Amino acid sequence: MLAPLTPSPRIRRSPFFDATVADGVASFSVYNHMYMPTGFGDPAGEYRRLIEGVSMWDVACERQVELEGPDAGRLAQILCPRKLGGMKIGQGWYVPICDHAGTLLNDPILLKLADDRYWLSIADSQLRFWASAVAAERGLDVRVTEPDASPLAVQGPKAVDVVAALFGDSVRSMGYFRFRETELDGIPLVLQRSGWSKQGGFELYLRDGSRGTELWDKVKAAGRPFGIAPGCPNGTERIESGLLSWGGDTDWETNPFEVRMGKYVDLDAPDDTVGIQALRRIAANGARRHQMGIALDHGEPLPLQDRRPKVFSGATMAGRMTANAFSPRLGINIGLALLGTGAGPGDAVTVELDDGRRVAGEVRDLPFL
Amino acid sequence: MLAPLTPSPRIRRSPFFDATVADGVASFSVYNHMYMPTGFGDPAGEYRRLIEGVSMWDVACERQVELEGPDAGRLAQILCPRKLGGMKIGQGWYVPICDHAGTLLNDPILLKLADDRYWLSIADSQLRFWASAVAAERGLDVRVTEPDASPLAVQGPKAVDVVAALFGDSVRSMGYFRFRETELDGIPLVLQRSGWSKQGGFELYLRDGSRGTELWDKVKAAGRPFGIAPGCPNGTERIESGLLSWGGDTDWETNPFEVRMGKYVDLDAPDDTVGIQALRRIAANGARRHQMGIALDHGEPLPLQDRRPKVFSGATMAGRMTANAFSPRLGINIGLALLGTGAGPGDAVTVELDDGRRVAGEVRDLPFL
Numbered sequence: 012m013l014a015p016l017t018p019s020p021r022i023r024r025s026p027f028f029d030a031t032v033a034d035g036v037a038s039f040s041v042y043n044h045m046y047m048p049t050g051f052g053d054p055a056g057e058y059r060r061l062i063e064g065v066s067m068w069d070v071a072c073e074r075q076v077e078l079e080g081p082d083a084g085r086l087a088q089i090l091c092p093r094k095l096g097g098m099k100i101g102q103g104w105y106v107p108i109c110d111h112a113g114t115l116l117n118d119p120i121l122l123k124l125a126d127d128r129y130w131l132s133i134a135d136s137q138l139r140f141w142a143s144a145v146a147a148e149r150g151l152d153v154r155v156t157e158p159d160a161s162p163l164a165v166q167g168p169k170a171v172d173v174v175a176a177l178f179g180d181s182v183r184s185m186g187y188f189r190f191r192e193t194e195l196d197g198i199p200l201v202l203q204r205s206g207w208s209k210q211g212g213f214e215l216y217l218r219d220g221s222r223g224t225e226l227w228d229k230v231k232a233a234g235r236p237f238g239i240a241p242g243c244p245n246g247t248e249r250i251e252s253g254l255l256s257w258g259g260d261t262d263w264e265t266n267p268f269e270v271r272m273g274k275y276v277d278l279d280a281p282d283d284t285v286g287i288q289a290l291r292r293i294a295a296n297g298a299r300r301h302q303m304g305i306a307l308d309h310g311e312p313l314p315l316q317d318r319r320p321k322v323f324s325g326a327t328m329a330g331r332m333t334a335n336a337f338s339p340r341l342g343i344n345i346g347l348a349l350l351g352t353g354a355g356p357g358d359a360v361t362v363e364l365d366d367g368r369r370v371a372g373e374v375r376d377l378p379f380l
Numbered sequence: 381m382l383a384p385l386t387p388s389p390r391i392r393r394s395p396f397f398d399a400t401v402a403d404g405v406a407s408f409s410v411y412n413h414m415y416m417p418t419g420f421g422d423p424a425g426e427y428r429r430l431i432e433g434v435s436m437w438d439v440a441c442e443r444q445v446e447l448e449g450p451d452a453g454r455l456a457q458i459l460c461p462r463k464l465g466g467m468k469i470g471q472g473w474y475v476p477i478c479d480h481a482g483t484l485l486n487d488p489i490l491l492k493l494a495d496d497r498y499w500l501s502i503a504d505s506q507l508r509f510w511a512s513a514v515a516a517e518r519g520l521d522v523r524v525t526e527p528d529a530s531p532l533a534v535q536g537p538k539a540v541d542v543v544a545a546l547f548g549d550s551v552r553s554m555g556y557f558r559f560r561e562t563e564l565d566g567i568p569l570v571l572q573r574s575g576w577s578k579q580g581g582f583e584l585y586l587r588d589g590s591r592g593t594e595l596w597d598k599v600k601a602a603g604r605p606f607g608i609a610p611g612c613p614n615g616t617e618r619i620e621s622g623l624l625s626w627g628g629d630t631d632w633e634t635n636p637f638e639v640r641m642g643k644y645v646d647l648d649a650p651d652d653t654v655g656i657q658a659l660r661r662i663a664a665n666g667a668r669r670h671q672m673g674i675a676l677d678h679g680e681p682l683p684l685q686d687r688r689p690k691v692f693s694g695a696t697m698a699g700r701m702t703a704n705a706f707s708p709r710l711g712i713n714i715g716l717a718l719l720g721t722g723a724g725p726g727d728a729v730t731v732e733l734d735d736g737r738r739v740a741g742e743v744r745d746l747p748f749l
Binding site for chain 2: 013014015016017018019020021022024036037038039040041042044046049050110111116135136137138140141143144145147148149156157256258259260263285315316317318319333334
């Protein structure tokens with residue numbers, strides 16, 4: 012199913028929207044109430060450039076929730092069940108955000124811009140509601156807002172060369188998730204070593220929404236010698252690499268331990284951290300499910316299954332497949348699944364596809380690659 | 381712009397999805413992380429049936445947030461700056477939900493199903509996050525969940541005949557927003573006199589997501605003598621009627637007084653109601669903006685402007701137009717706008733369209749019809 016999407020003032024355009032249209036964007040999804048490009052008509056080329064070259068993505072829909080004021084650091088710690096005490100200005104940390112029952116509400120990158128200013132760079136859920144409710148209910152002195160900050164991602168092994176051509180060779184030594192506030196020919200930016208792929212790269216958070224086309228064109232020009240072309244968050248590469256899609260891979264019972272985020276939970280986080288008591292209980296009892304890979308026995312590329320197909324181990328339902336793709340590098344269909352902990356690597360399973368067909372598969376450890 | 385929409389497991393299908401596909405759905409939007417049909421290929425006929433006959437809509441994306449438990453009523457009152465003391469089981473009330481600064485977060489219908497069970501039937505924002513944060517932070521004994529409840533709307537002057545054919549003539553005397561828990565040939569439902577149009581009608585909240593096609597087909601069969609056909613929430617009729625689209629007509633500074641919801645705010649609501657202090661201040665100082673209509677001087681139907689065009693009064697920016705449509709009944713282009721209170725009915729304004737053209741117009745009171 013690839014259906015026409017009607018415009019609506021409810022759904023915002025990215026600062027890079029016009030530039031992506033000029034560059035032939037072929038389809039969209041909706042993410043955080045914004046249009047997100049999902050392809051430029053050349054899926055094989057877009058995948059290849061991400062794996063071997065360099066790709067540029069309009070990910071403005073990865074919105075920021077800004078915490079600003081004397082209690083910003085305190086609010087960040089209350090929201091994140093990961094000890095933030097050692098966090099330095101200029102660092103970004105991957106954090107789970109949970110409700111009071113330990114259910115995962117989002118999996119943002121937390122950026123510390125100043126002692127009194129943090130950003131949560133969010134997945135597709137309205138974390139602003141959550142953060143502002145908790146801040147106000149606890150009487151904290153902090154403002155929760157959405158700043159004018161729209162990421163443009165440059166991803167792939169040659170991304171560093173493109174970004175070095177724009178910002179100088181010092182970017183080559185930036186650590187992962189490190190960022191700096193900077194500018195490009197007067198365009199205000201936050202430059203971070205990050206992005207939703209495992210191929211390396213940077214995100215340029217545009218700080219002036221009126222200058223999207225200008226930034227897009229500068230990145231494109233700098234990338235030309237390296238074969239850059241527009242792409243988008245790549246559903247195939249992210250499954251190969253085992254990156255999480257909140258809301259796609261998760262449901263309303265998913266806790267961080269189930270989706271391989273346990274290493275970002277500190278059980279000795281302060282007692283007033285939202286969800287920490289529940290997370291301690293879950294950790295003590297052991298998670299009920301875990302996210303695993305599935306290698307599917309099917310000769311040709313399967314279409315995206317978007318109804319969370321059931322996964323069976325014999326006659327027993329073991330869980331659901333939450334995403335799938337044909338991996339060009341592995342030459343097989345692969346998927347992500349949320350399975351009961353009884354199902355482990357090497358187990359034979361059957362997946363009931365959206366159209367009712369059944370396909371055999373094998374449970375695999377993540378990442379695939 | 382009518383762009384292809386890619387499928388994603390992040391975006392859920394409605395229980396009526398298959399039925400709408402079988403009936404030729406032509407396009408979608410995304411609303412509350414679900415696909416929402418936006419047309420069946422016959423806009424003129426869909427409008428006419430809504431105004432003169434009867435139309436059926438998949439509005440499963442109008443999700444419910446259930447408050448359930450001993451403190452459900454207390455939480456409802458804390459969330460709603462409208463005094464709920466007189467509310468009876470079986471009533472639905474239109475309520476603003478605001479943050480602590482009085483900013484509108486959603487404009488749901490609150491349904492009282494029991495003394496300890498309420499639903500918020502929501503517009504396009506994650507009110508579940510808001511409600512569950514406030515509930516937990518206040519230590520209330522209440523569960524905040526999403527029930528299996530997916531509305532199918534039957535709208536138009538003949539809707540009552542269709543619904544009477546299904547449920548009996550007693551539905552004819554149901555008051556507006558009144559509802560009852562019932563069933564149709566064993567399909568569990570909540571039946572409410574409601575819907576996002578001013579043409580009259582009902583919403584059938586399907587309580588078993590596996591039976592969507594069955595319910596759709598029963599409504600279609602009962603409606604056949606009355607000329608029913610599938611439609612969708614109608615952007616033209618709702619502008620004519622002055623119905624609010626949260627997120628479309630509102631921004632991050634909109635309070636209820638600005639968008640004609642002041643009559644649903646009780647300034648003497650309990651002091652522990654979220655936002656009530658801010659709303660009292662805003663009411664005392666007077667709102668800065670107000671939602672008005674604009675009649676546009678333009679001979680032919682204008683396309684939907686989805687970038688919130690600027691509205692000028694002389695050389696001064698008066699506000700933004702948030703929605704527009706060509707009204708078949710009025711024979712003119714009309715729009716909704718959030719304007720400074722300096723601009724009032726009869727004022728001449730100029731609207732700068734998305735493509736840069738300028739169109740003259742006149743400010744009008746709402747509703748248009």
